[in-house]
Every structure is written in C-alpha cells, then in structure tokens.
Amino acid sequence: MTSVGRSVTIQDVANDSGVSVATVSRALRGLPNVAPSTRERVQESAERLDYHPDPAAARLASGRSRTVAMAVPSLDSWYFTQVMAGVEAVLTAAGYDLLVFAIDSDSARRRMTQGPLVKRADGLIIVNIKLSADESAALASAGVKVVSVGAASDSFSSVRVDDERVAELAVEHLMSLGHRRIGLAGHGDDPMKFDVPLDRRSGYRNVLERAGLTVDEELERGAGFSVAGGSEAAAHLLDLDDPPTAIFAMSDETAFGVMRAVWDRGLRVPEDVSVVGVDDHEFSAVVGLTTIRQDVTEHGSVAARLLLDRFVDPAIEATKYAVPIALIERKTTSAPAVIRH
Amino acid sequence: MTSVGRSVTIQDVANDSGVSVATVSRALRGLPNVAPSTRERVQESAERLDYHPDPAAARLASGRSRTVAMAVPSLDSWYFTQVMAGVEAVLTAAGYDLLVFAIDSDSARRRMTQGPLVKRADGLIIVNIKLSADESAALASAGVKVVSVGAASDSFSSVRVDDERVAELAVEHLMSLGHRRIGLAGHGDDPMKFDVPLDRRSGYRNVLERAGLTVDEELERGAGFSVAGGSEAAAHLLDLDDPPTAIFAMSDETAFGVMRAVWDRGLRVPEDVSVVGVDDHEFSAVVGLTTIRQDVTEHGSVAARLLLDRFVDPAIEATKYAVPIALIERKTTSAPAVIRH
DNA sequence: AACAAGGCTGCAACCGCTTACAATTCTTGC
DNA sequence: GCAAGAATTGTAAGCGGTTGCAGCCTTGTT
Numbered sequence: 001m002t003s004v005g006r007s008v009t010i011q012d013v014a015n016d017s018g019v020s021v022a023t024v025s026r027a028l029r030g031l032p033n034v035a036p037s038t039r040e041r042v043q044e045s046a047e048r049l050d051y052h053p054d055p056a057a058a059r060l061a062s063g064r065s066r067t068v069a070m071a072v073p074s075l076d077s078w079y080f081t082q083v084m085a086g087v088e089a090v091l092t093a094a095g096y097d098l099l100v101f102a103i104d105s106d107s108a109r110r111r112m113t114q115g116p117l118v119k120r121a122d123g124l125i126i127v128n129i130k131l132s133a134d135e136s137a138a139l140a141s142a143g144v145k146v147v148s149v150g151a152a153s154d155s156f157s158s159v160r161v162d163d164e165r166v167a168e169l170a171v172e173h174l175m176s177l178g179h180r181r182i183g184l185a186g187h188g189d190d191p192m193k194f195d196v197p198l199d200r201r202s203g204y205r206n207v208l209e210r211a212g213l214t215v216d217e218e219l220e221r222g223a224g225f226s227v228a229g230g231s232e233a234a235a236h237l238l239d240l241d242d243p244p245t246a247i248f249a250m251s252d253e254t255a256f257g258v259m260r261a262v263w264d265r266g267l268r269v270p271e272d273v274s275v276v277g278v279d280d281h282e283f284s285a286v287v288g289l290t291t292i293r294q295d296v297t298e299h300g301s302v303a304a305r306l307l308l309d310r311f312v313d314p315a316i317e318a319t320k321y322a323v324p325i326a327l328i329e330r331k332t333t334s335a336p337a338v339i340r341h
Numbered sequence: 342m343t344s345v346g347r348s349v350t351i352q353d354v355a356n357d358s359g360v361s362v363a364t365v366s367r368a369l370r371g372l373p374n375v376a377p378s379t380r381e382r383v384q385e386s387a388e389r390l391d392y393h394p395d396p397a398a399a400r401l402a403s404g405r406s407r408t409v410a411m412a413v414p415s416l417d418s419w420y421f422t423q424v425m426a427g428v429e430a431v432l433t434a435a436g437y438d439l440l441v442f443a444i445d446s447d448s449a450r451r452r453m454t455q456g457p458l459v460k461r462a463d464g465l466i467i468v469n470i471k472l473s474a475d476e477s478a479a480l481a482s483a484g485v486k487v488v489s490v491g492a493a494s495d496s497f498s499s500v501r502v503d504d505e506r507v508a509e510l511a512v513e514h515l516m517s518l519g520h521r522r523i524g525l526a527g528h529g530d531d532p533m534k535f536d537v538p539l540d541r542r543s544g545y546r547n548v549l550e551r552a553g554l555t556v557d558e559e560l561e562r563g564a565g566f567s568v569a570g571g572s573e574a575a576a577h578l579l580d581l582d583d584p585p586t587a588i589f590a591m592s593d594e595t596a597f598g599v600m601r602a603v604w605d606r607g608l609r610v611p612e613d614v615s616v617v618g619v620d621d622h623e624f625s626a627v628v629g630l631t632t633i634r635q636d637v638t639e640h641g642s643v644a645a646r647l648l649l650d651r652f653v654d655p656a657i658e659a660t661k662y663a664v665p666i667a668l669i670e671r672k673t674t675s676a677p678a679v680i681r682h
Numbered sequence: 683a684a685c686a687a688g689g690c691t692g693c694a695a696c697c698g699c700t701t702a703c704a705a706t707t708c709t710t711g712c
Numbered sequence: 713g714c715a716a717g718a719a720t721t722g723t724a725a726g727c728g729g730t731t732g733c734a735g736c737c738t739t740g741t742t
Contacts, residue, residue, distance in 0.1 A: 007460070007483075009728055020692045025730060035690060052456030056400035057728035060697045065397065075426035076638070078419070085416035088443050097461060098441050102429050115393030119348070120438060142348075227623055256627045282568060283624055286597045297417070350698055361722045366700060376720060398698035401727045 086300025167203025186250025230257020252281035288331035427641025508544025527591025571598020586677035593622035629672035
C-alpha cells in the first residue's frame with residue numbers, strides 16, 4: 001500500500017478532455033487563442049483528475065521557475081523574519097515559491113551571485129546586503145531580477161526608509177527634551193557593508209550640527225543590530241568621563257541591550273539615561289521603549305510586489321520605495337536630570 | 342550587453358572532457374563505477390567551465406528535488422524563525438534548498454498536503470502543526486518524508502521537548518518558593534490543534550495534585566503563544582477574586598505579555614506576582630525572566646538531520662527526539678508576599 | 683462563389699539531466 | 713594465452729511540460 005502512485009500528468013488531462021497536451025497547457029495557463037468551451041472542458045478535467053503541473057518540468061521547458069529567493073544575513077533576527085513574513089504572503093498569493101538563504105559566509109555569498117542560486121529562482125530579494133558592481137552584473141546577466149530591502153541601489157529597485165530622517169526624528173526628539181549629550185549606538189563596520197548605519201549616523205550628526213553642537217566621536221559607538229551589541233556599546237558609553245544623558249540606538253534590539261546595560265549599572269531609564277530605538281519591535285510596547293516606527297512587514301510585501309511587477313514587465317524602471325516612519329513616544333525618554341549647556 | 346547567455350550544460354562538460362554526458366553525470370555526483378582518472382578529468386572540466394547542474398532538469402529526470410519545505414503557522418514568531426535558522430544551516434550544508442510556507446489558512450493547509458507542495462519537495466518539516474491521519478497518509482503516499490517539530494506523531498519522526506516535564510519544572514520551582522495559588526497562561530484552543538499546550542497543562546496539574554492541591558480551572562487561562570495572548574490571560578487572572586501569586590506562562594513571549602499586564606496594574610514582578618516562561622527567548626535575559634530553557638535552533642537542526650537521514654535510508658525507523666531542558670532562574674520569581682496554606 | 687484573414691488546435695522539437703541496458707575494455711584464474 | 717567476470721563508458725529513452733510553426737475551419741469580403 002501507499003505505493004508512490006504515478007501522479008497525473010498533462011497527458012492524462014489531454015486524454016480525458018480529448019485535446020492535445022499543447023491545448024491543455026495553454027488552456028490551464030490562461031493563454032489566449034483557446035476557445036472558451038475548450039478551456040472550460042479542460043479545466044473541468046484537470047480539476048476532476050486533481051491535476052497539478054509538475055513545477056520542475058515547467059521550469060525546464062520554460063526557463064522560468066516561479067520561485068524567488070530571499071537572502072538575509074541571518075535568520076534569527078526579528079527584522080529579517082518580519083520582512084520574510086511580508087514577502088511570503090505576497091508571493092504565495094501570486095503562486096510563487098519562496099526559497100530562503102542565510103548569507104553568513106563568503107561561500108554562501110558566492111553561491112548567491114554565481115551559478116547555483118541563479119538557476120533556482122527568477123528573482124532575488126536581498127535584505128541588508130549590499131551587492132558589489134560585479135555581483136550585480138553577474139545577477140543581471142543571468143537574468144535574475146533583484147530587489148533590495150534596506151540598502152539602496154542604482155541598478156535595481158529598493159525599498160527602505162529614509163535613514164537619515166529616521167535618525168533626525170529620534171535625535172530631534174531627544175534634543176527637544178533638553179538633551180545635549182547624546183550617545184549613538186549601532187553604526188559600525190557591518191560585515192555586509194551596507195549603508196543604513198552610515199546614513200543614520202549622518203542624520204544624527206545633522207541634528208547636532210544644526211543645533212550648533214560639535215560632534216564628539218567618543219559618543220558614537222559601533223554595535224551590531226543586536227541586544228548584545230547594544231549592551232556592549234552602552235557599557236562603553238556609560239563608562240566615559242562625561243557620559244551621555246541619552247542614547248539613540250539604531251534598532252530596538254540594540255536599544256534593549258542598551259537598557260539592559262543601563263539597568264546593570266544600577267541606573268534608571270529614563271531618569272538617568274533616555275533611550276530611543278528604531279523599528280517598533282513587538283517587545284517595544286512591552287518595555288515601553290520610545291522608538292521610530294517603521295512597518296517592517298511592509299518592507300517585505302512591497303519588495304515582493306516590485307519583483308512580481310518586474311516579472312510581468314521586465315522593462316519597468318527601477319524604483320526607490322520609501323516606507324513611512326513615525327516617532328512613537330513611550331516611557332524611555334524624558335528630560336535629563338541635569339540640563340547641561 | 343548583459344545578454345542572458347546560455348549557461349553551460351552537462352553536454353559542454355562532456356565535450357570538454359571527452360566523455361559522454363552519462364559519465365559526466367556519474368562522475369560529478371560521486372557515483373561508483375567511474376575510473377578515478379576520468380572522474381578527476383571531468384571535475385577539472387566542470388570547474389574550469391564553471392558548470393552547475395540545472396536543478397530543474399535533475400529534478401525532472403530523477404524525481405528528487407533536493408529541496409525540503411518547512412511549514413509554520415506563522416513567520417513572524419520568534420520560535421518559528423529560530424527553528425528555521427537551525428533547519429537552514431543543516432540543509433544548506435547538505436546542498437538542499439529550503440522552501441518556506443506559512444500555513445495560516447485552510448487553503449494553505451490543503452496546498453501543503455495535496456498536489457502542489459508535494460511535487461516541490463522531497464521532505465517536509467512541520468512546526469507546531471498536527472496532521473490528521475488523512476493528511477499524513479496523503480503525504481506518505483506521495484513519497485514525501487515528514488518530520489514534526491513540536492507535535493508528536495506515530496507515523497513520522499518528531500523532535501520536541503518533554504512538555505509535561507517542562508511544566509513540572511516550572512511549577513515545581515514556583516511551589517518550592519512557597520507559591521500555592523499558581524495561574525496558567527497559554528493552553529487553549531490552538532487553531533492548529535497541537536498538543537504542546539495540553540501536555541504542559543498536564544504537567545502543571547500533575548505537580549499541583551502531587552502536592553495535594555486541588556486544580557482550580559479558574560486559574561487556567563487560554564492564550565496564544567504571543568505577547569497579546571499573555572496580556573489578555575494575565576489581565577483575566579489578576580481580576581479574579583482570589584488572584585494567583587504566580588503565573589506559569591507557556592512561552593516567554595506569553596510571559597512578556599503577562600508581565601506587561603502585571604505592570605499595567607501597578608503591580609510588581611516578582612514582589613506581587615512571580616512569572617516563569619518557557620523558551621529562553623533572546624529578551625528573557627534582558628528583562629530577567631525566569632524560564633525553562635530549550636534550544637530552539639537545535640529543534641530545527643535535529644529535524645533537518647533526521648530528514649536527511651531518512652533520504653539516504655528510507656527504511657530508517659521513526660524516532661522521537663527529545664531536546665534537553667533546564668530551569669534558568671532569573672529575577673521574575675521569588676517567594677510570594679503572603680504565604681498561603 | 684472564390685478568397686483572404688483570423689481563430690483554434692495539433693505536431694513535434696526541445697529543456698538538461700538521469701539511468702536502464704548494452705557495449706567495450708581490463709583483469710584474472712587456469 | 714584464453715574465456716569469464718568485473719570495471720568502465722556510451723547509447724538512448726525518458727521525465728512532463730512549453731512553444732514555434734503549420735494546418736484546418738470559420739467568417740466576412742468583394
């Protein structure tokens with residue numbers, strides 16, 4: 001029993017409905033030049049026989065895989081999986097498959113831009129990964145459409161937030177509360193070299209400069225977009241001779257780490273140190289973190305949609321989609337205990 | 342420029358190395374019965390030409406896709422993505438592709454067990470989803486190997502924790518601190534009908550009964566494994582005439598929601614209400630949540646490994662792998678303010 | 683009534699790889 | 713030195729669709 005019964009093929013449907021396999025193929029895929037009555041008959045047969053085209057065969061014959069790959073630096077981060085949720089929803093609705101890759105090594109990265117991956121997907125969504133010119137060219141010449149989330153690009157569409165503005169919103173908020181010595185946690189050398197941290201640092205500096213303050217590089221501390229990174233950065237900042245009264249963390253996860261470090265020193269948030277993050281992570285509401293909200297799932301759904309559009313019309317121009325942002329004030333920011341000037 | 346150049350095929354390698362395509366195929370896949378010298382020559386050609394077999398063609402010819410699908414109730418939960426990280430790492434190392442599906446509707450569920458999915462993957466990893474006998478049979482007869490994470494099964498391998506024991510550890514810990522009125526947040530009618538919540542409730546009840554306490558169903562409050570669910574459940578429990586002095590939440594995410602609700606009432610954790618969760622989520626350390634630790638990523642890697650084993654030896658028997666657990670005491674549990682008896 | 687123009691269908695050639703089976707070449711035992 | 717058996721390699725038939733091209737039927741024209 002449970003023999004792996006040969007599954008029903010297009011030939012079976014053709015026999016059943018009395019037409020050729022070519023007509024079945026055309027009828028089922030909604031191509032023109034099929035008599036309505038024929039199409040109906042074929043559809044009825046297909047349904048009755050529970051026919052499902054073999055994706056491998058279709059792929060081989062057509063050269064299209066109806067699959068898109070998504071490459072992220074790591075799978076265990078909240079941000080990436082939120083994006084993935086958005087991507088998956090749109091793709092599934094359109095009948096596309098989603099292939100997932102973690103790009104956590106050079107070899108994985110090579111796999112992404114060279115042979116293997118390319119033959120598996122029609123499109124690629126990269127998240128917080130910046131491609132080199134060579135890599136972009138390789139993908140383009142292989143016919144793989146790319147959409148970038150997080151990092152901008154000239155050669156393909158991207159969806160991101162205005163990162164400078166994100167930082168400006170956060171820092172302006174802290175300035176308006178009276179803070180003048182504001183730490184920065186989160187820029188730094190990202191292994192994937194993408195520009196989000198740099199843009200956010202620019203925004204941070206813009207606000208300080210516009211207010212006539214001098215930028216103190218001592219207050220800028222690199223950190224991964226992670227809890228651990230935030231803790232490490234905050235520990236450093238709090239140990240300064242003249243520590244900041246507020247810290248702008250480049251992501252909520254970083255901010256949680258910052259808060260942890262503040263608490264570990266017996267200090268209070270926001271009485272001793274104000275903290276503001278970016279994302280509006282699910283737990284931000286739990287701990288009352290003030291943050292710059294962005295709809296991360298929307299990043300994913302927009303990216304998927306842009307890619308699908310590109311499939312139907314390859315000539316469509318690359319667009320830069322900016323997701324809206326907003327300051328969400330909660331309980332981790334307040335006026336500094338001692339106003340400095 | 343950037344013309345989509347025809348990529349190099351097995352025929353090109355055959356020509357280059359002066360053998361037939363059949364020999365190339367055998368040589369490159371490491372099959373026996375290929376002269377060492379020939380194999381070497383073929384490998385050298387393949388490498389020089391940058392040959393990568395077309396997965397669609399291989400799939401069509403062999404009937405195997407070297408792809409496994411992973412189905413989760415939702416993609417935006419910490420738990421599922423941790424599992425995914427473990428799965429992806431193992432799969433990628435073995436040269437397998439990972440297809441991801443969110444099973445959030447009946448139609449998605451049907452898609453999983455019937456035609457479409459089955460033709461896309463050799464194996465399926467389901468997380469916190471319990472298959473009906475019909476569904477299992479459908480997959481088996483289609484030749485798809487299944488491994489379950491979270492839910493147990495008789496027909497295929499599963500990896501999970503001893504859920505009764507998880508709950509016992511948590512509740513025993515609370516009892517040892519002196520708590521006698523302990524709330525439960527998290528069991529309840531899961532849309533995917535899986536048994537983790539029920540088993541954990543059993544464990545919870547076991548401890549109470551062993552201690553000679555009567556089970557008060559009023560203290561058992563359903564909730565999704567989410568922050569919102571935890572808040573809702575805790576709000577209900579705290580409104581009881583005789584509220585619990587401690588709450589066992591079935592996941593850390595649930596526990597965070599519980600804590601939120603406690604704080605919202607102006608109460609303190611653990612002084613007024615002790616809280617213990619399950620998972621050891623990344624943020625548990627941040628907020629100091631006492632929890633029952635389980636290595637979720639390991640769930641994924643073990644599941645993937647079991648599946649791969651099954652591919653090489655289909656006759657291998659279904660195993661039930663239990664991931665170790667441990668109580669991690671932090672700062673959300675303490676003796677109750679008033680010891681009742 | 684003859685003819686051109688479409689609208690539908692079927693034919694058949696791939697797509698690139700796997701794998702039975704046949705063919706050829708080596709080894710070995712005697 | 714020769715036949716049998718083992719080790720290699722080649723031949724060719726699929727796998728299940730897609731799609732360019734040709735052929736057959738209707739219709740509408742003149």
